[in-house]
Amino acid sequence: MPHKHVKEMEALKEHLGKHQLKLTRQRELILNAFLRQEHITAEAMYHQLAKADPHLGLATIYRTLNLFCDAGLAQARHFGSQTKYDNVSHKGHHDHLICTGCEKIVEFENEEIERLQEEVAARNGFTIKNHRLELYGLCSSCRH
Amino acid sequence: MPHKHVKEMEALKEHLGKHQLKLTRQRELILNAFLRQEHITAEAMYHQLAKADPHLGLATIYRTLNLFCDAGLAQARHFGSQTKYDNVSHKGHHDHLICTGCEKIVEFENEEIERLQEEVAARNGFTIKNHRLELYGLCSSCRH
DNA sequence: TTGAAATTGATAAACTGTCTCAAAATTATA
DNA sequence: TATAATTTTGAGACAGTTTATCAATTTCAA
CATH class of the missing domain: 1.10.10.10 (Winged helix-like DNA-binding domain superfamily/Winged helix DNA-binding domain)
Known part of the structure; x- marks a missing residue:
């Protein structure tokens, strides 16, 4: 230790x-x-x-x-x-897919989205320190 | 009213x-x-x-x-x-750029990010109902 | 109109996080 | 290693935000 x-x-x-x-x-x-x-x-x-x-x-x-x-x-x-x-x-595991049916949470990473975030930030004169992206919806089991 | x-x-x-x-x-x-x-x-x-x-x-x-x-x-x-x-x-979709210095909030939309979100969701068997994307950082005035 | 059920307003209480300050620990110096 | 200056700690007080309590009031279906 x-x-x-x-x-x-x-x-x-x-x-x-x-x-x-x-x-x-x-x-x-x-x-x-x-x-x-x-x-x-x-x-x-x-x-x-x-x-x-x-x-x-x-x-x-x-x-x-x-x-x-x-x-x-x-x-x-x-x-x-x-x-x-x-x-x-x-770092890198901070994005979430959240099922509004069963409250299951799936973590994901997507480099391309991160890159576009940087692009948006730069266009507005921002320097990103961190971010939060949460997608709410139904997972495959809950859709049926 | x-x-x-x-x-x-x-x-x-x-x-x-x-x-x-x-x-x-x-x-x-x-x-x-x-x-x-x-x-x-x-x-x-x-x-x-x-x-x-x-x-x-x-x-x-x-x-x-x-x-x-x-x-x-x-x-x-x-x-x-x-x-x-x-x-x-x-608004239908509003994502936020949030300055952690002065708390200024800038709204933005990015079709490409939305498209990638759908892609990630589909890959995980999710159907998105809504989402939240917040980018935290410093605006140009607060960086100095 | 009446009465059961929900809502309100005022304030107490809960919760999270910061401040205070005397006592203790750390670091530089001898 | 001993000393002294400075920082840190622990415990609880305190502050800001949000929720719980409850008697009085309002809503709404019958």
Whole structure:
């Protein structure tokens, strides 16, 4: 466990160094746990880490996840009433086909769509940080 | 004013009828005000309607906007800590470019993306009813 | 018109996320 | 290694947004 995620740990250390921030036991702990996820809420991480460190505060989780966003390791996404923190190194799986009949969710990726998104953004002077694409409809079982 | 938005009013009445709900003065008032907007928060609508009805409660606005979502007239979009309610009837398809700096929203349409969406859906056995595409990033002013 | 059922308005409560601040941990320096 | 300056932490208070509660009012079918 302590020897995984070396690349991300280096990226974090570089960010810390550049901003006069310190490497703490909590930041290491949270980073390693976070990198095992694809996306997670602060609250979920709070409960998950309670075993490893029962006194780890929720505020520290929030602060640290926001720090990861600043360091480019995570991306915050507002979903429903909650904020999910996406693991950037797992990126590319954020589009969804959602069946309104049985609520099944299929994830997909489409490079061509991503390329066209960039094109649209550039045409409007935007630089995209992330996106959300959800297609709602009926899956083959529910159509019958 | 009372004779506009006839189609949407019919859609609302149909939904109310199907669910044993009642048509109230407040629901009519909020519907007419909502349909004049492209997207608005409950809080903004609360202040806007205070002139027309100073005793209209914030909870009623929330309840009614959520009702509109159920009826297919509105769509909730979570942005930052707030929820914006989009007017669905305003346009057939509107996809959004959203600046995470100044919260500016630019609408766009892209036929090619829509076509690719259909393709992805078909490949997975889905029939799309509607979709949502949001691109988050920085507009040209906020990038500097 | 009447009465059962739904709705409203005011406010309390819940929820998510941030702020505060004394105590503790980290890092640079000697 | 010891010291000191600075940052971070944890716990809870706090703030903003949305939902729940409930008595009073309104709607609507009979």
